Amino acid sequence: MPREITAYSNPLIKRVRALREKRHRREEGLFLAEGLRILTEARESGRLPEYLFFARDSAGHPLVRALIADVETAGGEAIETVPDILSKLSGKDNPQAVVGVFAEFATSLETLDRHSAAIWLVAERLRDPGNLGTILRTGDAVGAGGLILVGECVDPFSVEAVRASMGALFTVPIVQAGWAEFLPWLRAGPGQLVGLSLDTDQDYRAATYHAPTFLLTGNEAQGMPAEYAAECDLLVKIPMLGKADSLNAAVATAVMAYEVLAQAKPSPR
Amino acid sequence: MPREITAYSNPLIKRVRALREKRHRREEGLFLAEGLRILTEARESGRLPEYLFFARDSAGHPLVRALIADVETAGGEAIETVPDILSKLSGKDNPQAVVGVFAEFATSLETLDRHSAAIWLVAERLRDPGNLGTILRTGDAVGAGGLILVGECVDPFSVEAVRASMGALFTVPIVQAGWAEFLPWLRAGPGQLVGLSLDTDQDYRAATYHAPTFLLTGNEAQGMPAEYAAECDLLVKIPMLGKADSLNAAVATAVMAYEVLAQAKPSPR
Numbered sequence: 309m310p311r312e313i314t315a316y317s318n319p320l321i322k323r324v325r326a327l328r329e330k331r332h333r334r335e336e337g338l339f340l341a342e343g344l345r346i347l348t349e350a351r352e353s354g355r356l357p358e359y360l361f362f363a364r365d366s367a368g369h370p371l372v373r374a375l376i377a378d379v380e381t382a383g384g385e386a387i388e389t390v391p392d393i394l395s396k397l398s399g400k401d402n403p404q405a406v407v408g409v410f411a412e413f414a415t416s417l418e419t420l421d422r423h424s425a426a427i428w429l430v431a432e433r434l435r436d437p438g439n440l441g442t443i444l445r446t447g448d449a450v451g452a453g454g455l456i457l458v459g460e461c462v463d464p465f466s467v468e469a470v471r472a473s474m475g476a477l478f479t480v481p482i483v484q485a486g487w488a489e490f491l492p493w494l495r496a497g498p499g500q501l502v503g504l505s506l507d508t509d510q511d512y513r514a515a516t517y518h519a520p521t522f523l524l525t526g527n528e529a530q531g532m533p534a535e536y537a538a539e540c541d542l543l544v545k546i547p548m549l550g551k552a553d554s555l556n557a558a559v560a561t562a563v564m565a566y567e568v569l570a571q572a573k574p575s576p577r
Numbered sequence: 578m579p580r581e582i583t584a585y586s587n588p589l590i591k592r593v594r595a596l597r598e599k600r601h602r603r604e605e606g607l608f609l610a611e612g613l614r615i616l617t618e619a620r621e622s623g624r625l626p627e628y629l630f631f632a633r634d635s636a637g638h639p640l641v642r643a644l645i646a647d648v649e650t651a652g653g654e655a656i657e658t659v660p661d662i663l664s665k666l667s668g669k670d671n672p673q674a675v676v677g678v679f680a681e682f683a684t685s686l687e688t689l690d691r692h693s694a695a696i697w698l699v700a701e702r703l704r705d706p707g708n709l710g711t712i713l714r715t716g717d718a719v720g721a722g723g724l725i726l727v728g729e730c731v732d733p734f735s736v737e738a739v740r741a742s743m744g745a746l747f748t749v750p751i752v753q754a755g756w757a758e759f760l761p762w763l764r765a766g767p768g769q770l771v772g773l774s775l776d777t778d779q780d781y782r783a784a785t786y787h788a789p790t791f792l793l794t795g796n797e798a799q800g801m802p803a804e805y806a807a808e809c810d811l812l813v814k815i816p817m818l819g820k821a822d823s824l825n826a827a828v829a830t831a832v833m834a835y836e837v838l839a840q841a842k843p844s845p846r
Contacts, residue, residue: 349820438707446828448819472825479820513839547838550717551618551748555831556741559715562828563835569816570782 339465349475357408366405425453441472454481503540608734618744626677635674694722710741723750772809
């Protein structure tokens with residue numbers, strides 16, 4: 309039987325709320341994910357929250373019932389609560405029906421099988437959590453093998469990143485690695501490193517991609533360092549016809565990834 | 578000579594801060610834009626702020642000096658202030674060097690010349706200001722003729738939308754129109770209405786686009802209403818190889834827009 313929490317002052321509520329801050333996530337090894345769609349994606353990917361908070365009103369929903377049952381079977385705790393507390397946990401005025409507290413997880417470079425996918429995404433010093441989540445969501449859509457975060461990137465377990473990923477956080481493997489660790493791993497096997505750059509005349513659609521392709525996107529404001537660009541097998545640019553000199557990082561990654569996908573799997577015409 | 582404001586309690590500071598809320602923007606007909614890059618884009622597009630706030634430290638920067646001079650020549654006011662007040666105006670811990678208060682502007686359907694561009698973006702009930710700004714930024718990059726916002730969309734003059742547009746708010750015409758107004762206007766001349774949909778087998782890369790192409794993106798959560806889809810000349814889908822059933826709206830718009838652009842201007846191979 310789920311227990312019920314209706315008081316803001318409950319210590320567990322305070323602890324869960326604190327997971328909105330990176331420092332507390334690191335201390336606890338836990339993170340927040342909200343919403344029935346994302347939690348169901350997690351469940352279908354074999355990840356269940358350690359704590360599941362749900363609104364009384366939503367307890368009858370078949371997907372909420374399934375979540376509660378699976379969480380309790382797995383030894384987690386399902387906790388009935390009120391909309392105000394769900395709002396407080398999610399930091400949104402319109403609370404989600406469910407909020408889950410998950411154990412953080414990590415994938416290492418060594419466990420990646422580069423032959424398992426034609427496309428791999430690599431982001432370097434990505435700063436915006438919305439961009440990170442959106443890139444994960446795109447990675448899921450193009451069948452990317454994973455997202456490799458190089459250097460000081462924003463935390464993939466931040467509330468904003470998890471939200472923007474729409475569940476892809478649970479389906480797309482994420483590796484955090486330094487450049488000095490990534491590059492030797494990459495060069496130890498086949499793999500075309502393709503960098504998005506403003507300093508090339510090579511149009512992204514006129515280039516030829518070879519699987520496995522590793523698409524490298526640089527920092528939102530500065531792009532990638534020159535020494536990273538020098539290591540790329542191919543630098544490509546996306547045409548910019550207007551006044552601005554760059555696209556949003558998640559948009560640029562997606563335009564590139566869909567071009568690579570189209571070359572990998574030509575569409576019927 | 579610029580005047581100086583260093584007190585939070587200054588009535589102008591309070592008034593400008595209030596522009597973070599839509600209600601106050603509508604009452605005043607004013608909105609906020611921040612950052613030297615965006616304000617310089619605005620200036621180069623012929624739009625100057627009515628009030629320009631700048632940090633003392635940055636007054637020596639050539640682009641800040643140019644902004645101050647142009648604002649004063651145009652009859653606006655340049656106001657020197659302190660970093661804390663700039664933070665307060667922009668709502669960010671790391672304040673931008675400049676914050677501008679601009680008059681809202683509007684473009685009507687009647688003034689659009691559909692023959693002036695191969696691509697036009699149409700968004701329906703777009704809810705997320707970051708998506709709106711990112712779509713504007715993409716629109717600038719693909720040389721779109723404008724962004725037509727159909728139905729109840731998020732305010733393009735919100736701080737988040739302006740920020741995500743990276744200045745494209747000032748370079749890409751924005752029209753707000755009802756569907757009942759947009760459709761007759763569209764049908765009064767040439768124009769292929771292309772809808773992004775999950776309910777079609779037509780791959781976006783196997784389809785043929787005819788300029789001027791109007792790319793219709795539906796609401797983030799629900800997509801477009803069936804009656805809008807029924808009016809489209811073409812419905813296309815972007816392949817989704819993963820677990821999720823949709824892309825981020827700004828990402829989907831960009832992937833589509835770059836395909837239309839590639840067909841309009843084949844790249845050298």
